[in-house]
Amino acid sequence: xxxxxxxxxxxxxxxxxxxxxxxxxxxxxxxxxxxxxxxxxxxxxxxxxxxxxxxxxxxxxxxxxxxxxxxxxxxxxxxxxxxxxxxxxxxxxxxxxxxxxxxxxxxxxxxxxxxxxxxxxxxxxxxxxxxxxxxxxxxxxxxxxxxxxxxxxxxxxxxxxxxxxxxxxxxxxxxxxxxxxxxxxxxxxxxxxxxxxxxxxxxxxxxxxxxxxxxxxxxxxxxxxxxxxxxxxxxxxxxxxxxxxxxxxxxxxxxxxxxxxxxxxxxxxxxxxxxxxxxxxxxxxxxxxxxxxxxxxxxxxxxxxxxxxxxxxxxxxxxxxxxxxxxxxxxxxxxxxxxxxxxxxxxxxxxxxxxxxxxxxxxxxx
Amino acid sequence: xxxxxxxxxxxxxxxxxxxxxxxxxxxxxxxxxxxxxxxxxxxxxxxxxxxxxxxxxxxxxxxxxxxxxxxxxxxxxxxxxxxxxxxxxxxxxxxxxxxxxxxxxxxxxxxxxxxxxxxxxxxxxxxxxxxxxxxxxxxxxxxxxxxxxxxxxxxxxxxxxxxxxxxxxxxxxxxxxxxxxxxxxxxxxxxxxxxxxxxx
Numbered sequence: 001x002x003x004x005x006x007x008x009x010x011x012x013x014x015x016x017x018x019x020x021x022x023x024x025x026x027x028x029x030x031x032x033x034x035x036x037x038x039x040x041x042x043x044x045x046x047x048x049x050x051x052x053x054x055x056x057x058x059x060x061x062x063x064x065x066x067x068x069x070x071x072x073x074x075x076x077x078x079x080x081x082x083x084x085x086x087x088x089x090x091x092x093x094x095x096x097x098x099x100x101x102x103x104x105x106x107x108x109x110x111x112x113x114x115x116x117x118x119x120x121x122x123x124x125x126x127x128x129x130x131x132x133x134x135x136x137x138x139x140x141x142x143x144x145x146x147x148x149x150x151x152x153x154x155x156x157x158x159x160x161x162x163x164x165x166x167x168x169x170x171x172x173x174x175x176x177x178x179x180x181x182x183x184x185x186x187x188x189x190x191x192x193x194x195x196x197x198x199x200x201x202x203x204x205x206x207x208x209x210x211x212x213x214x215x216x217x218x219x220x221x222x223x224x225x226x227x228x229x230x231x232x233x234x235x236x237x238x239x240x241x242x243x244x245x246x247x248x249x250x251x252x253x254x255x256x257x258x259x260x261x262x263x264x265x266x267x268x269x270x271x272x273x274x275x276x277x278x279x280x281x282x283x284x285x286x287x288x289x290x291x292x293x294x295x296x297x298x299x300x301x302x303x304x305x306x307x308x309x310x311x312x313x314x315x316x317x318x319x320x321x322x323x324x325x326x327x328x329x330x331x332x333x334x335x336x337x338x339x340x341x342x343x344x345x346x347x348x349x350x351x352x353x354x355x356x357x358x359x360x361x362x363x364x365x366x
Numbered sequence: 367x368x369x370x371x372x373x374x375x376x377x378x379x380x381x382x383x384x385x386x387x388x389x390x391x392x393x394x395x396x397x398x399x400x401x402x403x404x405x406x407x408x409x410x411x412x413x414x415x416x417x418x419x420x421x422x423x424x425x426x427x428x429x430x431x432x433x434x435x436x437x438x439x440x441x442x443x444x445x446x447x448x449x450x451x452x453x454x455x456x457x458x459x460x461x462x463x464x465x466x467x468x469x470x471x472x473x474x475x476x477x478x479x480x481x482x483x484x485x486x487x488x489x490x491x492x493x494x495x496x497x498x499x500x501x502x503x504x505x506x507x508x509x510x511x512x513x514x515x516x517x518x519x520x521x522x523x524x525x526x527x528x529x530x531x532x533x534x535x536x537x538x539x540x541x542x543x544x545x546x547x548x549x550x551x552x553x554x555x556x557x558x559x560x561x562x563x564x565x566x
Contacts, residue, residue: 011552015526017533017544042566046559049566050527053508056413058499065416066408069434073401073441356545362534 006036012355014043019358266329273322280315313350320346324360340364380410393453396444404444408437411454414528415461416499421524422465424513426495432468436461458529462539469540472517488514488561504565511561519554522547 006029012018013026030037056062320343327339340361347357386392386403395403412433419436420429440447440457447456488511493500500506512520521540525531526547533551537544559566 008552011555012533012548015533015551017548042559043555046555046562046566047527049504049562050508053502053505053565054417054528055502055505056417056499057501061499062409062412062416065430065434066405066412069408069412069437070401070405072434072438073404355548356543359537359544 003033003036006030006033007039010036010040010043014040014047019355022355266326269322269325269329273319273326276315276319276322280319316346316350320357320360324364327360327364336364379414381406389453390449393444393447393449396441397447397449401441404441407440407453407457411457412437414454415457418458418524418528419461419465420496421509421512421528422521423468424520428468429496432461432464435464439464466539469517469521486514486557486561490514504562507562507565508558511558514561515554515557519550519557522550523554523558526551 006026009018009022009026013023016023018026030040323339323342327336327343330336330339343357343361343364347361350357380389380392386395386406389407392403392406396407415436416429416433419432420426423429423432436457439460443460447453488507491510491513493506493509493513496509497506500509512523515523522536525536525539526533531539533544533547536542536547540547
């Protein structure tokens with residue numbers, strides 16, 4: 001490892017943010033390199049200076065700000081997020097449901113006692129109608145992972161009723177006793193839509209946007225072909241709960257000719273892993289790692305295509321990413337252990353990628 | 367999520383008095399509805415919180431709004447605060463959540479190309495009313511330099527340097543790999559050290 005490698009690590013070394021082996025390596029280098037020692041000291045002085053210069057004065061201003069905050073909290077009905085509205089809306093629903101039930105019972109009793117000719121079907125319809133009004137706010141939605149794809153800021157705030165309805169659905173009924181508890185839940189991300197209903201209310205996104213979002217997420221990762229990126233993006237579209245019925249344009253427009261049906265994401269990564277392992281054996285990479293090799297003969301064709309273009313290191317690097325993905329997606333503990341084993345051996349062999357692989361390993365072990 | 371690393375626990379800035387000799391007592395009183403006690407917490411932590419929020423946003427009015435909002439939310443949720451824990455990390459989490467959506471929106475508008483397009487020009491940064499909160503020589507230059515950083519660098523720098531968050535905590539908050547935190551922080555420090563070499 002050359003000098004610039006260690007110099008680049010000094011910032012993280014100062015923050016004790018390197019893996020233990022790397023910390024030890026840098027420490028040993030510092031014992032020998034005065035230039036790096038000087039740079040480390042400079043970084044330390046810089047940090048100290050930041051602490052000295054970053055403090056604020058402006059006591060008059062902050063006293064006014066504190067008073068303003070105190071006035072705000074002293075106002076008894078003020079709520080940052082309309083918890084009171086939640087409370088009243090919830091109360092309204094409860095009152096109306098109760099009233100509807102009383103009306104229903106009264107109606108049924110009236111008809112029974114006075115024998116008005118009303119068929120049981122009419123009564124059950126009335127019953128359902130009376131009960132369905134509050135139930136509308138409990139409408140089931142698909143559990144999309146839109147947030148993962150295009151972030152919170154893209155989703156417009158849902159209509160107030162639905163946001164509150166989501167909270168009613170998710171939380172216990174609002175009472176004065178637990179209002180504070182609910183308010184603590186809304187502090188988490190005030191401007192973020194919450195719950196399934198909020199995700200349903202997120203603005204519709206075209207398939208091109210979703211695909212490009214997924215590509216942004218995965219692009220740059222070694223080992224993913226353009227076709228794989230596209231199929232990953234389209235698989236994510238499907239896994240986010242947008243079915244063909246809901247978004248007929250998804251998967252249809254500009255479909256990749258290579259992929260004719262949706263394959264679960266884990267299987268895609270597993271297939272990629274198997275291809276690379278075959279390649280690894282063929283060109284002498286790290287050697288076969290104990291794993292659940294699917295042994296699919298059809299892999300041989302794909303292996304042959306890739307063999308010409310990749311070196312052992314490239315294959316191992318691609319495999320590192322793929323094993324990480326498989327390890328994160330799989331529920332098979334043996335497969336996850338195999339992922340951890342591969343990445344550990346990779347980390348020991350290729351120390352330059354240590355911090356990234358360290359991050360992968362931490363996530364897999366959690 | 368505590369923003370304080372294991373090595374850098376800061377002494378509490380809480381304004382102590384005979385009535386409330388330590389933060390725990392203040393928090394107990396606040397949780398029992400004592401607004402005066404909560405006012406002590408506001409005065410103890412508002413500067414630190416303002417520094418962090420302004421450091422990221424670079425907008426005085428927005429920073430003031432978020433700081434105010436964070437304290438109000440903290441008051442509303444004070445009964446859920448777990449005794450025995452430090453107040454500031456919890457308060458800072460509320461402020462970070464309020465800042466988060468702003469960061470995501472602004473990241474889409476601004477890019478790292480800002481450096482190549484406009485160069486790194488701290489002298490051109492106007493701090494506005496924030497300048498009135500600085501009384502140390504060199505503070506203005508520091509904050510101008512921080513605000514001149516592209517948002518991606520500035521965010522990780524402020525979270526690390528002002529809030530002492532670990533790389534993993536920063537990565538989790540910004541939803542980026544720890545390696546990216548490392549590289550952005552390294553670059554931010556390089557730029558700032560070069561820019562501030564006269565005062566370092």
